Amino acid sequence: MIDPEFLKAEAKKHDISEIEMEALTLAIEGYSTSEIAKKLEIKPDAVRQRLSKGYQKFQVKGSGPVKLRNLLQMLMSRYQEQGHQASTVDNSPSNISETKNNPPSEDLWEKPDVSVFYGRDEELKQLEELIVKEKAPLICLYGLPGIGKSYLVGKLVEQIKCDFDYVIWRSLSNRNQFSEVLEDLLRFMGSSETQKQAYEGISELIKHLRKHRCLVVLDNIEEIIREQDVYRRVKQGYEAYEILLQRIGREQHKSCLLINSHEKPGDINILESSTTPAVHSLQIYGLEKKDAKKILHGKGLTGKDEDVNQLIYYYEGNPLLLNLVSGLIIDVFSKDISKILTNTQLTLTTVEKYKEILRKLFQRLSELEADIIKIIGNIEKDVSFIYLAENIDKKYTPSKLPEAIQSLQARSLIEKIDKNEDEVFYTLRPMIKKYAKEYYS
Template sequence: MDIAEVLKLADELLFMHTGDRLDHLQETILKGTLQGQKYAKIASENNLSEGHVRDTASELWQKLSDVLGEDVNKLNPRSILEKFIICNKVSGNYISIHQLSFCSIQNRSPKSSPLSKPTANKPYLDIDNAPEITAFYGRTDELNTLKTWLIQDCPRIITLVGIIGVGKTTLAIKLIEQIQTQFEYIVYRSLRYCPTIDSFLTDLLPTLISPIIPNTLARQVDVLLKFLRKHRWLIIIDDVEMIFQARELAGQYKAEFAGYALLFKQIAELSHASSWLLISSEQPEDAIATRHKFTRCLKLAGLGESAKQILKDKELSDEQMWDTLIEKYQGHPLWLEMTATMIEELFAGKVTEFLAVPDLVLSNAIASQLSRLWIKLTESEKQVMNYLAKQEDAVTLLHILQEISHHPTDLLKAIQSLKRRCFLEDTTNCIGTIHGEHHRSSLLRINPILKYYLLSLPSLPT
């Protein structure tokens, strides 16, 4: 190894383990030592006292000793670092350790290199895999809420929850545009293809540090937390529902993905200045996103009035009927877009003619999406859904417990789970006046689109 290679390796290792780079004096001392210079000469050439150079050198050797697990001093840094490379090539203690050949380090892609420091008002962005926003509608209140949380409250975890297709990812990507200057680094990752926790961290850590990745999960998490404390990060994790178990209550992790639950728990509980935004169609079962002091949860509903822009972009006619169409489809952007496409293809864009069809029309795409949601439910959740689909009006929780012959505890868990999946809507109703005070009761109703889907089937599914 030549001097430049030794300096680069020492810098990489210190950065990975401590978050600090070699400063100018440390690099000067290490370079001078490798060239056989005495501390007195290094001090003289840099207009420093010999004592200051000696103290700085002692601190440097101690740091390298801690990193390498051997006693490093002014006589042996080159030999210790060379031995480190040889040992790790043979033992495989680190992933991709062969990349420590400096030829490959110099030629690696920017994604694999440690992050360069952000410039003023310009953070480092690692969002190449984020979906491109082609249109954005409304969501002013939601954006302001998220910005307030991230800028003023600085939560460690925010969970953004909503039924599939409601626009969670689009909102998150739009959010990046508006809060960039509040963070040093912003990263987007998706769990769409269900990576193991080890694969996830092995992919994430090179963005934070270097291609030298610790080989144990505990050490990987330690390194991750070190950088979350040292810098202000926003890490967006999309498609979190993919690591949850089907046919179980909402937000329960599959056995092979239990490591994510532990990671998110640590992120929420340990002190750091960074924020994680978890995007999911169902709320995590452990509820860290709602009860912990440093976490928040935002449930995303339909677009409301802003959904008119979707119909305008589709060039639909009969604008006076757009409010009715939006109400029927809950202002859900994807459902409206799918329906608008049907109106274009079958009714020449005429909303009035479409609404003249006696029943609510669900396109094949919407029905297929709802079918995939239905098969994920537990049997107790299906019982509750079947019952609510047959009701004309919203009903009280007590009424459900009395009418469905199932253990009350199981029913309560099922209702809670359905709410975490955003399948149920809460309303309140005044049920009477006692001693001059109004008493209200919580009412539950099924999402109208889901209700129609269930009722339109030949027989209610079980």
């Protein structure tokens, strides 16, 4: 890396304070904002402030990671002007893959800050294995809202980004027009031709994915999936995303596309079965009890062990739900979990905001899916396939039933129960069952 004495002298010339330079040096060494915050024991916002002052004083232009690249380039040319060897740092996009000891070029402004993160050891290990060792080209993480997909991938990205030349995170809840997202990706990868038509643009992107090792995260893919469609196809006008998934899943390259979604897109089902073992999907469930406890304790909540366990069980270890109910326990029950349980009965109404999220999920169901949920929701036991087939409205063609069940699994609403019998059984997740009764009453 760049000689520290040279950096110190440059900082002095530009009137950069010690704390600003400390943050800049860590950024140059490849640490992310949240990692710098952790190292310096300050808030990520304070890191951003220090970095932005540093860039200003160095008069570096550009935005996001481009700034860091421009700063590095500027420092490098000054370093060389002073008669030093040019063998230190060159982060220019064309040189990155050849000099892999360098930190990746990254654009992770949309990634969640995961400085408070618990558990997920198994999932992290499995994903790292798939991406770093097996070089999987396409992975889909799916699970209920708030279950922790973005956090998990955020943590993963911090752990594995050094394996890549380019790392970029985009959330489709911020912008989802394909042309804009593609243009963004191409520009980030240093392409001079960012204004291409969708199909040509995808070819241009694949060229980059072949030449460099890139990690692209597209979060909140559910934004572009059709409603009331058992095949979970992309919405009309968004078909280019389908082509992108197909090409990234099937063609030769050395990169990885990671997508997060409430529901597994139908295309992933097809790719998984036709490109084995390249394309993978991973369903994400709630946190383990010991890790969910850390969320509650981290907020200063106390309570009898059995009450803490009951709360976690009720909300199925869903970290968003635990955060929501924690706020209530802090404000109304003096941080005592036992008090909420003795004073009121836990219901989904306790976390009204999540009911709103579930309502939207239910509105996305096709008519047949909704009817299956109603049947399973009305029966206390697990429901067999045969029972479903016999009790579903006769207006549906029987052959449609398996696909509708598959779709409900892809939406994380029903679970298959293996009882080692000839028959297959299904059940609703407890929370979904409670909500289904209310929604369809």
